[in-house]
Amino acid sequence: MMQLSVIQGYPLKHSIELCDNKPLKVGRLIDCDFVIEDSSVSRLHCTFEIRDHQAYVSDCNSSYGTYVNGIKVSEVPLDSGDKIQIGDTILHFYVDEETQIGTTPPLTLPSPPETPAEPKPQSSPQKSKTQPASSIVGGLKRLNPEKCLGQTLLHYEIRSQISESRTGVTFLANDTKKKRDVAVKLFRPDLLDEEMSQDRFIRAMKTMIKLKHDHLINIYAAGRTEGLCFTVSEYIEGETAAMMIQRIGISGMLDAQNVLRIGYHVAQALEFAAEHKIVHRNITPRNILVRGTDKHAKLGDLIFAKATEGTESVHITKAGEVVGELCYLAPEQLNTNSSVDSRSDIYSLGATLYALLTGHPPFEGKNTLETMQKIQEADLVSPKQTHLSIPDLFEGVVMKMLARHPHDRYQSPSILIKELERTAKYQGVEI
Numbered sequence: 001m002m003q004l005s006v007i008q009g010y011p012l013k014h015s016i017e018l019c020d021n022k023p024l025k026v027g028r029l030i031d032c033d034f035v036i037e038d039s040s041v042s043r044l045h046c047t048f049e050i051r052d053h054q055a056y057v058s059d060c061n062s063s064y065g066t067y068v069n070g071i072k073v074s075e076v077p078l079d080s081g082d083k084i085q086i087g088d089t090i091l092h093f094y095v096d097e098e099t100q101i102g103t104t105p106p107l108t109l110p111s112p113p114e115t116p117a118e119p120k121p122q123s124s125p126q127k128s129k130t131q132p133a134s135s136i137v138g139g140l141k142r143l144n145p146e147k148c149l150g151q152t153l154l155h156y157e158i159r160s161q162i163s164e165s166r167t168g169v170t171f172l173a174n175d176t177k178k179k180r181d182v183a184v185k186l187f188r189p190d191l192l193d194e195e196m197s198q199d200r201f202i203r204a205m206k207t208m209i210k211l212k213h214d215h216l217i218n219i220y221a222a223g224r225t226e227g228l229c230f231t232v233s234e235y236i237e238g239e240t241a242a243m244m245i246q247r248i249g250i251s252g253m254l255d256a257q258n259v260l261r262i263g264y265h266v267a268q269a270l271e272f273a274a275e276h277k278i279v280h281r282n283i284t285p286r287n288i289l290v291r292g293t294d295k296h297a298k299l300g301d302l303i304f305a306k307a308t309e310g311t312e313s314v315h316i317t318k319a320g321e322v323v324g325e326l327c328y329l330a331p332e333q334l335n336t337n338s339s340v341d342s343r344s345d346i347y348s349l350g351a352t353l354y355a356l357l358t359g360h361p362p363f364e365g366k367n368t369l370e371t372m373q374k375i376q377e378a379d380l381v382s383p384k385q386t387h388l389s390i391p392d393l394f395e396g397v398v399m400k401m402l403a404r405h406p407h408d409r410y411q412s413p414s415i416l417i418k419e420l421e422r423t424a425k426y427q428g429v430e431i
Contacts, residue, residue, distance in 0.1 A: 002095050005046065009036070009089030023049040026251050027060070028088060037246045037360045038087035039285075039327045040064045043085055046357035048078075055093065063367055074368075075097045082215035088163075088242055088286070111183055146396045148186070152281045153225070156184050156232060164237075165242070165286055167191060167304055172235060182220060187304070192229050211276060215269040217289065217300040233305055238292040241285035241352055248359035256292040256390045257429045259356045262290065263397075264333060264420045264431045266349055271413035273302060274342045280305045281333070283348035284325040284357060322413060327361035328352060331376045331404055342413055343406040350401025350409075358386040362402055376404070393423045 002018040014304060016034055018024060025032045027045040036045070049056055058075040061068040067085040078084075078096040080134060084134055148171065149156050156173040163170045168187040175182045187410050205222035212218055220259040239364035241262065249357075273280060280302060330347035332338035337348045354362045363378055365371035380402055384390050397419055405411045410416040426430045 002050060004084075004091045004093055007083070007092045008036075008088050010243060018048055018050050018055055022048045027062075036087060036089050037248050037359050038242070038327060039090065039245075039355065040365070041087035041089070054078075057093075057097075069279075080226070083397050088246065093361070106254060108212060112324060126323065135379070136276050145171070145186075151186055153184065153230065156182060163286065167282075167301065173232075175232070175268055183217075183233050183235045185231045185233070187229045187231075189228060198224055198229060201303075204303055205231070208303040208306055211272075211302075213269055213272045214295065215265045215298050216272065216302060217298045219303055220300065222303065233300070236289045236291050236298060236310040239289045240296075240308060241356060243291070245355050245359060253359070253389075254356055256357060256387065256394060257386065257427070258295070258301055259353055260394055260420065260424060260427070261295065261431050262288065262297040262356065263349065263353045264424065265415065266299050266352075266424050267346075267417045267420060269299040269302075269344050270349065270415060273305075273345075274413050278302065278306055278341060280345045281338055281347075281351060283345055284328045285352050286325070309421050318428050326371050327375075328355075328404075329375065334372050343409050343411065346401050346409050346413065347403075347406075350398050354383055354402065357383045357390055360386075391423070391427050393426055397423055 004016045004018065004024075006012055006014045017022065022199070023280040024034065025044060025047050026034045026036065026041075028036060028038070028041050029043045032044065040063070042060065042064070044060045045062045046057055046059045046066045048059070050193060055078040056079055057066060057068060057073065058071060064087065065072045067073065067081055068078070070085075076178060077107050078093045080093065082093045084091045145161055145164070148169075149160065151158050153173075155176045158171045158173050158177060160172045161169065162172050162183060168185050169190070170185045173182050173184040174180075187201075192201055200352040201222075202224060205219075207224065209219050217236065218234045219231055220234065221231060248254060266283070270280070270283075280299070282305060289298045289300060290296070291298065291345055296409060328348045330340075333340055333344055351362050362380055363371065363374040365374050380399065382395065383398060384395055397416075401409055401416070412417065421431070425430075
């Protein structure tokens with residue numbers, strides 16, 4: 001028997017059996033065999049099928065690609081133990097011993113390409129090994145975070161992978177000095193590959209570590225080792241807004257009151273950032289964490305925003321690749337000649353709230369070009385067409401946050417906060 005198991009994403013630990021002569025369709029479309037509600041997953045993203053006792057995965061010209069063991073693929077045979085990444089979801093393919101025939105060796109390449117790293121589940125951490133930082137640096141530079149697990153960076157023992165984004169990989173680690181869990185983020189080398197960029201990161205680090213706010217993920221430490229930049233921050237037990245959006249397609253719509261509360265919390269973080277003349281530029285569902293104990297929302301990656309301030313990397317990371325998840329960028333961020341300020345962050349927060357209410361971002365195309373065109377030209381569809389119970393007042397707030405022209409949005413996070421407070425009071429919501 002050949003099966004797929006969800007090791008990252010929702011529903012966690014869910015298993016899917018592959019059947020002979022019956023392809024398994026995966027994507028966002030409701031008629032797919034396995035539906036993933038994720039803006040980075042295409043409508044029909046990929047298929048799994050068994051041919052002549054061999055399992056295959058085939059990408060269906062998806063926008064962001066299908067990855068097997070960290071390598072972008074079009075169609076490849078699968079071997080038991082392979083990990084397949086589809087958007088934020090990671091599937092583990094395995095074969096019962098009785099049926100493990102005709103499989104091929106794991107997919108390998110002589111030198112790693114510039115693609116996302118091999119995903120790693122959040123369990124079964126390896127036994128810690130005290131090794132030099134070069135073990136970890138080499139692991140990420142080769143885009144293989146698995147090599148980092150069980151290693152030690154300074155006095156932080158890397159235990160398991162938490163998440164992966166375009167800016168880097170975040171791990172759960174143990175601070176052996178303070179005896180506490182922390183989140184260690186290793187930034188991708190190609191984002192801060194020049195000495196000038198790394199020096200800017202160090203200067204930003206010195207500024208950001210001093211800044212503390214209830215709705216910002218607190219940074220404990222940061223630095224650079226062998227050309228690789230990293231941060232150490234508080235570890236929050238909870239879920240990202242991206243996980244919440246992904247869950248909508250299975251467990252139903254989120255309560256609009258909870259979405260309002262998240263918006264209010266993040267708006268306070270933006271107000272604090274604006275007071276320190278910082279524009280985040282990369283507010284996406286992945287950068288918002290909701291703590292499980294008290295449902296407090298916290299915004300992350302502010303240090304990266306400060307480190308890239310005033311540079312070309314604000315707009316571009318690699319040739320043609322836009323920072324952040326495209327669907328959540330403000331229209332002016334798609335034009336490198338346009339200025340970006342706190343109103344751009346307000347738009348991105350609005351796009352995230354829209355996705356939390358509906359299960360999808362406000363504008364989305366079949367490819368990058370179509371998505372950019374829709375962000376800049378298409379009419380905004382009311383979220384109430386998907387979520388009928390959204391209060392009119394809150395819908396109006398979200399729609400104004402998503403105004404195409406910055407001068408039509410709330411002009412500052414402080415003004416947005418007052419409007420959200422008024423909305424909450426009118427609805428009787430405690431925020």
